[in-house]
Amino acid sequence: MVDVFNALTVLGNFLIIPGLTYGSQLALGALGVTLVYGVLRFSNFAHGETMAFGAMITILVTWGLQAASISIQPLPTALLAIPVGIVVTVVLTLLIDRFVYRYHRDRKANPVIFLIVSIGVMFFMGGLIRFIIGPGDQIFFDGTRFILKAREFKQMTGLDEGLSLRMTQAVTIITAIIIVAAMFWFLNHTRTGKSMRAYSDNENLALLSGINPDRVVMITWILVAALATIAGTLYGLDKSFKPFVYMQLLLPIFASAIVGGVGNPLGAIAGGYVIAFSELILTFAYKKIILYLGPETLELDSLVQILGTDYKIAVSFIILVIVLIIKPTGLFSGKTI
Amino acid sequence: MSFLLGEHMTGGYGAADILHDCSIGVEKGEIAVIVGPNGAGKSTAMKAVFGMLPLRKGRIVFDGSDVTALKPEERVVKGMGFVPQTHNVFTSMTVEENLEMGAFIRTDSISDSISQVYDLFPILKEKRKQPAGELSGGQRQQVAVGRALMTHPKVLMLDEPTAGVSPIVMDELFDRIIEIARLDVAILMVEQNAKQALEIADKGYVLVQGRNRFTDTGEALLANPEVRKAFLGG
Numbered sequence: 001m002v003d004v005f006n007a008l009t010v011l012g013n014f015l016i017i018p019g020l021t022y023g024s025q026l027a028l029g030a031l032g033v034t035l036v037y038g039v040l041r042f043s044n045f046a047h048g049e050t051m052a053f054g055a056m057i058t059i060l061v062t063w064g065l066q067a068a069s070i071s072i073q074p075l076p077t078a079l080l081a082i083p084v085g086i087v088v089t090v091v092l093t094l095l096i097d098r099f100v101y102r103y104h105r106d107r108k109a110n111p112v113i114f115l116i117v118s119i120g121v122m123f124f125m126g127g128l129i130r131f132i133i134g135p136g137d138q139i140f141f142d143g144t145r146f147i148l149k150a151r152e153f154k155q156m157t158g159l160d161e162g163l164s165l166r167m168t169q170a171v172t173i174i175t176a177i178i179i180v181a182a183m184f185w186f187l188n189h190t191r192t193g194k195s196m197r198a199y200s201d202n203e204n205l206a207l208l209s210g211i212n213p214d215r216v217v218m219i220t221w222i223l224v225a226a227l228a229t230i231a232g233t234l235y236g237l238d239k240s241f242k243p244f245v246y247m248q249l250l251l252p253i254f255a256s257a258i259v260g261g262v263g264n265p266l267g268a269i270a271g272g273y274v275i276a277f278s279e280l281i282l283t284f285a286y287k288k289i290i291l292y293l294g295p296e297t298l299e300l301d302s303l304v305q306i307l308g309t310d311y312k313i314a315v316s317f318i319i320l321v322i323v324l325i326i327k328p329t330g331l332f333s334g335k336t337i
Numbered sequence: 338m339s340f341l342l343g344e345h346m347t348g349g350y351g352a353a354d355i356l357h358d359c360s361i362g363v364e365k366g367e368i369a370v371i372v373g374p375n376g377a378g379k380s381t382a383m384k385a386v387f388g389m390l391p392l393r394k395g396r397i398v399f400d401g402s403d404v405t406a407l408k409p410e411e412r413v414v415k416g417m418g419f420v421p422q423t424h425n426v427f428t429s430m431t432v433e434e435n436l437e438m439g440a441f442i443r444t445d446s447i448s449d450s451i452s453q454v455y456d457l458f459p460i461l462k463e464k465r466k467q468p469a470g471e472l473s474g475g476q477r478q479q480v481a482v483g484r485a486l487m488t489h490p491k492v493l494m495l496d497e498p499t500a501g502v503s504p505i506v507m508d509e510l511f512d513r514i515i516e517i518a519r520l521d522v523a524i525l526m527v528e529q530n531a532k533q534a535l536e537i538a539d540k541g542y543v544l545v546q547g548r549n550r551f552t553d554t555g556e557a558l559l560a561n562p563e564v565r566k567a568f569l570g571g
Binding site: 195 | 441
């Protein structure tokens with residue numbers, strides 16, 4: 001029986017908690033991508049860099065706060081800096097919309113043109129970020145590192161395996177729940193949120209109903225910038241901040257949005273967790289679990305991994321391809337928010 | 338001068354004109370119907386009145402003021418309601434949300450208007466929590482008309498409201514349209530079912546190739562042998 005608990009603890013510690021954390025980060029990212037797709041009708045390749053930009057501003061403000069010895073122990077100071085990060089990112093996003101996307105929107109450009117334009121924006125933002133903060137790793141986490149330490153867990157339960165919960169993991173999961181709940185409340189219960197859904201559903205009819213498209217577009221960018229900043233900061237807190245990493249995050253984020261049904265917020269969230277857990281389940285080393293649950297005499301030489309962790313990124317790519325072949329509209333049949 | 342009048346409208350989407358000196362008008366509490374063969378520019382004429390077609394010549398006068406330069410959404414604020422032929426509901430939103438969106442420009446309480454629409458179309462009350470995309474064709478048309486009524490328009494423009502619905506549903510929709518007209522709303526509609534539409538019309542416009550061919554009361558047009566022969570199938 002103890003073996004079963006040990007096995008469960010290993011699963012919890014190395015699969016479930018990291019999966020929920022990573023899934024929450026992807027879900028928040030995919031929610032932003034899906035909003036842009038639903039309202040503005042294009043795939044925003046600059047979303048990864050928007051996350052990085054928001055995180056960067058948050059980091060700069062965090063350093064300022066740290067220098068001024070302002071903190072909110074035991075929580076990381078970055079949480080205090082996020083609002084500033086959001087505001088600056090909103091301003092940048094709105095400026096980019098004003099000077100780049102609006103031109104093409106007025107011309108009713110093809111979505112492919114928007115997509116390519118967004119790649120341009122991606123490179124611009126990437127350059128801006130590296131110009132300001134440099135390409136290197138930045139660690140900006142402070143506060144209490146662990147809520148539950150593996151050693152304490154072992155002492156508490158008497159098990160051989162430890163379960164730890166890092167502060168960043170708890171913060172990520174809780175923040176994601178709050179943000180997602182707030183987002184759904186906004187979309188389903190406020191006039192502005194409903195007008196966004198209406199615009200996404202039927203642009204012409206929304207116009208006939210007196211819904212101002214400029215306002216819908218502006219609110220969408222504000223939400224997207226806020227979501228991106230939060231997602232980017234949470235990811236940076238949990239792992240570390242490295243500009244190039246956010247570009248690589250684009251693939252799992254798009255995979256999440258598409259798996260769930262692009263344009264569908266509920267789908268984006270489900271997709272985030274599907275992608276996160278798929279990556280972890282396929283690259284997890286099952287050796288310990290099998291040793292605990294298998295017969296006493298069993299000996300294993302390998303780690304019993306389905307895929308090496310190097311192939312992590314391939315998992316989201318494979319899922320993406322499978323979904324696009326079998327059910328291109330995704331699990332929740334997307335298209336409108 | 339009519340309550341709503343499109344005068345000498347000439348224009349089209351590209352280089353070629355679709356409408357040629359076409360005039361259409363409707364009074365308060367009246368039903369005006371535009372009929373004619375396929376490609377006669379019926380829907381185009383209505384879109385022109387609503388500002389969805391660039392006009393080279395002519396003007397639109399509504400409630401005593403010239404609205405020719407206004408965008409469609411600005412005309413909605415002025416009191417014009419428009420129900421497009423297709424894609425006229427928010428399919429992913431519930432019936433009630435559709436009605437709410439119809440009243441988007443209003444800042445006062447809309448619950449009275451919603452119950453008014455439910456009185457007019459009782460089935461919508463039953464289905465108010467259902468996404469409009471899940472409703473039948475006739476019910477969707479009711480949602481579409483209900484959505485347009487939410488702003489309390491002074492004129493309601495309907496582009497083929499009975500397209501694709503059964504004859505029974507068509508009769509019912511026409512009954513509802515008469516009821517709406519009795520509320521002192523001017524109704525301008527384009528209809529494929531010319532005979533039935535002219536029966537309820539106070540005024541009828543027969544368009545051919547973007548020009549006014551016959552203009553008279555509905556009754557007179559139905560009695561006109563030329564109109565009967567050419568457009569009503571005898």
